[in-house]
Amino acid sequence: MFLPELQLYKERIEEGLDSYLPGSSCVPQKLHEAMRYSVCGGGKRLRGILTLLACEAAGGWWPNALPAACAIEMIHAYSLIHDDLPCMDDDDLRRGKPTNHRVYGEAIALLAGDALFTQGIKTMVSCIPLGLEREYHQALAELVAASSSQGMIGGQVLDLAAEGKSLDLKELMEIHRRKTGALIRAALRMGGLIGRGDPEVMEALTTFGEALGLAFQITDDLLDLEADPEVLGKNTGSDLKKQKATYPRLVGVGEAHRLAEEEINRACRALAPLAEKGKLLVALAEAVLTRNH
Amino acid sequence: MFLPELQLYKERIEEGLDSYLPGSSCVPQKLHEAMRYSVCGGGKRLRGILTLLACEAAGGWWPNALPAACAIEMIHAYSLIHDDLPCMDDDDLRRGKPTNHRVYGEAIALLAGDALFTQGIKTMVSCIPLGLEREYHQALAELVAASSSQGMIGGQVLDLAAEGKSLDLKELMEIHRRKTGALIRAALRMGGLIGRGDPEVMEALTTFGEALGLAFQITDDLLDLEADPEVLGKNTGSDLKKQKATYPRLVGVGEAHRLAEEEINRACRALAPLAEKGKLLVALAEAVLTRNH
Numbered sequence: 001m002f003l004p005e006l007q008l009y010k011e012r013i014e015e016g017l018d019s020y021l022p023g024s025s026c027v028p029q030k031l032h033e034a035m036r037y038s039v040c041g042g043g044k045r046l047r048g049i050l051t052l053l054a055c056e057a058a059g060g061w062w063p064n065a066l067p068a069a070c071a072i073e074m075i076h077a078y079s080l081i082h083d084d085l086p087c088m089d090d091d092d093l094r095r096g097k098p099t100n101h102r103v104y105g106e107a108i109a110l111l112a113g114d115a116l117f118t119q120g121i122k123t124m125v126s127c128i129p130l131g132l133e134r135e136y137h138q139a140l141a142e143l144v145a146a147s148s149s150q151g152m153i154g155g156q157v158l159d160l161a162a163e164g165k166s167l168d169l170k171e172l173m174e175i176h177r178r179k180t181g182a183l184i185r186a187a188l189r190m191g192g193l194i195g196r197g198d199p200e201v202m203e204a205l206t207t208f209g210e211a212l213g214l215a216f217q218i219t220d221d222l223l224d225l226e227a228d229p230e231v232l233g234k235n236t237g238s239d240l241k242k243q244k245a246t247y248p249r250l251v252g253v254g255e256a257h258r259l260a261e262e263e264i265n266r267a268c269r270a271l272a273p274l275a276e277k278g279k280l281l282v283a284l285a286e287a288v289l290t291r292n293h
Numbered sequence: 294m295f296l297p298e299l300q301l302y303k304e305r306i307e308e309g310l311d312s313y314l315p316g317s318s319c320v321p322q323k324l325h326e327a328m329r330y331s332v333c334g335g336g337k338r339l340r341g342i343l344t345l346l347a348c349e350a351a352g353g354w355w356p357n358a359l360p361a362a363c364a365i366e367m368i369h370a371y372s373l374i375h376d377d378l379p380c381m382d383d384d385d386l387r388r389g390k391p392t393n394h395r396v397y398g399e400a401i402a403l404l405a406g407d408a409l410f411t412q413g414i415k416t417m418v419s420c421i422p423l424g425l426e427r428e429y430h431q432a433l434a435e436l437v438a439a440s441s442s443q444g445m446i447g448g449q450v451l452d453l454a455a456e457g458k459s460l461d462l463k464e465l466m467e468i469h470r471r472k473t474g475a476l477i478r479a480a481l482r483m484g485g486l487i488g489r490g491d492p493e494v495m496e497a498l499t500t501f502g503e504a505l506g507l508a509f510q511i512t513d514d515l516l517d518l519e520a521d522p523e524v525l526g527k528n529t530g531s532d533l534k535k536q537k538a539t540y541p542r543l544v545g546v547g548e549a550h551r552l553a554e555e556e557i558n559r560a561c562r563a564l565a566p567l568a569e570k571g572k573l574l575v576a577l578a579e580a581v582l583t584r585n586h
Contacts, residue, residue, distance in 0.1 A: 022442055028450040031442050082407065087399035106380035107453055110403070114375065115442035117407070121414055122437045125430070137418070137430070144415045149315055149324050149408035157321040160400055 003283055006049055012063070013048040014040070016070040020123045034104040034112035035119070039077045042095045042233075044293075046216075048073045050187040051194075053284065054205050057277045060195025067127040068139050068190045074120035075147055076183060081113035083156065089242075096233035117147075132194060139190040146186035155179025159244075167245040173214065180220075181213035188212075204270050204278070211267035212285055218260040219288055221246035225253065232293045264289055296576055299342055305356070306341040307333070309363040313416045327397040327405035328412070332370045335388045335526075337586075339509070340476060341366040344484040346577065347498050350570045353488025360420040361432050361483045367413035368440055369476060374406035376449065382535075389526035410440070425487060432483040439479035448472025452537075460538040466507065473513075474506035481505075497563050497571070504560035505578055511553040512581055514539035518546065525586045557582055 017039055024033045048069035055065035084091040084099040085106060091099050101109035124143065128136040145151055155178030162175060188209035192202050223232055224239045225248055239246045247256040267285045271278035310332055317326045341362035348358035377384040377392040378399060384392050394402035417436065421429040438444055448471025455468060481502035485495050516525055517532045518541055532539045540549040560578045564571035 026443065028442075028447050028454065030454070031447060031450045035442065082403060085403065087403060108450065110375060110378065110380060111446050111450055114407075114410070115446045117410065118437060118441045118446065122434075122441060125434050125437055133430070137426070141415075141418050144411060144418055148411045148415060149321075149328065150319065153404050153408045153411065154321050154324060157324045157401065157404055161321070161323070 003287055005280060006284065009049045009052045009062070010045045012066060013045045013052070013069050013073060016066045017073060020067065020070050020127060021074075021119060030104065030108060031112060031115060034100060034108050035116050037103060038081050038094075038100050038112065039074060039116065041097055043073070043077075045069075045073060047076050047183060047187040049284070050184065050209070050212075050281075051191040053281050054188045054191025054197075055195035056191075057205065057271070057274050057281055058192045058195030058197030058201045059277070060191075060197075062195075064129045064132060065191050065194045067123050067129070068136070068143075068194055069187075071120040071123040072143060072183065072187050072190065074116045074123065075143065078113040078116035078120070079147075079152060079156075079183075081109055081116070085109060088156075088160070089238075091234070091238070093234045096230075135194045135196065139193045142186045142189045142193065146182040151178055151182035151186075152180075155182065162245055164243050165245070167250070169247075169250055172245050172247065172250060176214065176217040177210075180217050181210060184213035184216065185209035200273055204273050207270035208267045208278075208281060208285070211263045211270065212288065215260045215263035215267065215285070215288055218247045218256055218263070219291060221248055222253070222256055222260070223291070223293070227292060260289060296580055298573060299577065302342045302345045302355070303338045305359060306338045306345070306362050306366060309359045310366060313360065313363050313420060314367075314412060323397065323401060324405060324408060327393060327401050328409055330396060331374050331387075331393050331405065332367060332409065334390055336366070336370075338362075338366060340369050340480040342577070343477065343480040343502070343505075343574075344487075346574050347481045347484025347490075348488035349484075350498065350564070350567050350574055351485045351488030351490030351494045352570070353484075353490075355488075357422045357425060358484050358487045360416050360422070361429070361436075361487055362480075364413040364416040365436060365476065365480050365483065367409045367416065368436065371406040371409035371413070372440075372445060372449075372476075374402055374409070378402060381449075381453070382531075384527070384531070386527045389523075428487045428489065432486045435479045435482045435486065439475040444471055444475035444479075445473075448475065455538060457536050458538075460543070462540075462543055465538050465540070465543060469507065469510040470503075473510050474503060477506035477509065478502035493566055497566050500563035501560045501571075501574060501578070504556045504563065505581065508553045508556035508560065508578070508581055511540045511549055511556070512584060514541055515546070515549055515553070516584070516586070520585060553582060 022032050024036055026032050051065050051069040051072055052062045056062040081100045083089050084094055085101055092102055124140045155175055158175045159179055188205040192205040224236050227236055229236045264285050268282045271282055315325045317329055319325050344358050344362040344365055345355045349355040374393045376382050378394055385395055417433045448468055451468045452472055481498040485498040517529050520529055522529045557578050561575045564575055
């Protein structure tokens with residue numbers, strides 16, 4: 001899915017994650033190893049890259065947003081570890097590798113998830129670039145609200161409750177607005193705040209984030225039906241097996257593709273006021289439509 | 294264990310928790326109900342009370358520390374929910390009631406724990422009394438460090454790894470310094486920071502917290518052997534059953550009582566520079582020795 005122009009940002013996020021996480025030789029080693037296994041083992045870094053690009057689009061210096069980009073990646077990794085646990089989705093494969101609990105056992109996986117969330121907050125509180133205390137405080141408020149019982153965690157609960165039930169499109173969108181949308185929206189808003197975006201820029205980034213989040217989820221559902229499991233790095237067909245409500249299931253494959261395209265167009269239109277500065281975000285949004293993992 | 298003088302603080306913490314937590318009628322209701330089940334269902338509020346008393350001892354106005362006191366109680370509740378899960382200690386009873394996962398199922402209990410941690414951070418970030426932004430930022434840094442992979446979560450991992458192994462006294466103390474000690478120490482330091490304590494006061498509170506945390510753990514081990522399960526609100530003898538290393542097991546019951554007393558004396562001596570202002574903390578420390586739950 002990713003463009004060569006984004007490689008630099010991705011690499012900086014990976015270096016940042018390495019430096020903000022406790023080393024594998026720190027006590028307790030097994031816990032720190034498990035944390036690194038899930039965070040450092042690949043991933044698109046979509047959320048972190050969005051934060052950096054949003055900072056730049058708002059007129060800021062993107063390295064200032066690196067701690068925030070790494071924090072959101074840690075929190076994303078925590079949510080995946082907990083989602084994969086036997087009492088949740090009970091998945092064996094993630095990013096082409098065994099899930100955390102398949103390698104380290106359930107207890108360590110649970111605690112590695114807890115510790116990654118904590119480490120994400122710690123990074124936001126203790127690694128603030130000079131002079132950006134106020135902006136990081138606002139960005140932290142965004143991040144925490146998006147991760148909360150009324151954001152991401154709430155979406156996960158609604159998703160669990162919906163298994164085996166028939167949902168309409170509005171209900172499905174409401175689940176995803178929380179489960180994946182809230183964190184993607186926060187990624188954009190955090191970058192915008194750290195880049196000191198004015199209200200017009202913040203509104204553009206917010207609309208962009210909301211539309212992109214929805215398009216991302218629709219393509220996620222489509223990949224579960226259509227992708228090559230080798231490239232995707234996880235088993236496909238799991239939504240069908242679990243009788244999960246998905247966009248293709250509710251509206252058909254063709255209409256789901258059309259919906260994703262419509263959301264991407266909406267996302268890109270929202271960035272019009274940013275002109276040249278929104279270029280990389282627009283390119284990334286367009287790449288979401290053709291992603292294969 | 295608690296003194297009548299502390300009843301007011303306890304009640305204010307309980308009112309605060311009620312107001313800082315999303316209502317049970319907020320979507321998703323089941324999640325918010327599960328969060329409230331564990332937070333609002335009793336407990337000594339030791340950590341929260343320590344934060345309020347430390348703020349007062351440092352010369353601050355204690356209601357200013359109420360959001361911090363509630364945050365630490367939410368984080369304590371999250372740690373208990375996760376500790377009780379089947380993949381961890383697999384406990385059925387907590388504070389005289391079925392554990393969270395026995396009532397709401399494992400998936401919701403896991404997510405309720407996650408959401409309580411998030412809500413604790415949210416309270417620290419979004420409910421700051423006017424003019425205390427800097428102090429709350431410092432207090433949040435303390436809280437997050439104490440909850441991290443090198444604090445409370447790390448202690449939990451070391452504790453799990455030690456099950457069935459023989460430990461010496463030094464190793465046991467190291468586990469408890471992290472598992473329960475770090476958060477108790479942070480409770481004191483958060484209150485001290487919010488009360489704008491000078492370095493001498495901060496040092497007194499820190500030593501008090503470290504000694505109290507250790508004494509609290511020793512009496513916890515003793516209660517597991519000696520208490521009435523009805524009064525304690527959980528099953529006793531569970532350490533023995535799990536072959537856990539405990540103070541009474543390592544040094545004998547009599548010596549464990551003596552050790553606890555020694556730590557409480559050390560805690561109280563540390564507060565000497567605070568004179569009258571440390572009175573309630575001293576009274577609380579002395580009550581730990583005679584607690585029955």
